[in-house]
Amino acid sequence: MNNELSSLITEQRAAGALICDENGLCIASQGTATSSAGGFASAIASKAGIISKLMGGDPNAATVVTMRNGDTNTRVRATINNSNRGSLNTTTAIFTHENL
Secondary structure, eight states: OHHHHHHHHHHHTOSEEEEEETTOOEEEEEETOOGGGHHHHHHHHHHHHHHHHHTTOOTTSOEEEEEEETTEEEEEEEEOOOOSSOOOOEEEEEEEEOOO
16 A cells, blocks of 8 residues: 555645545555545535535535645545445545645
């Protein structure tokens, strides 16, 4: 999992990234992303998914939210696995910094 996060950070030119489960439990984090942000990322992704479905969005599509706070952009992507085989629903948060 750490190799995947390292690759994601490099590809996205991010300062940090984390992956958490549907309950907000951090599975892995690197860089400026702290494990304590997992709950927030999961909650934001969950609410965005509800809004997307209410607006007629594809219920199986990943939900992506981008937030900006000062010079930090946070992109939260929720991937929902609708399988009865015990698949894990996950949220990935990518933290990038911009010079303003």
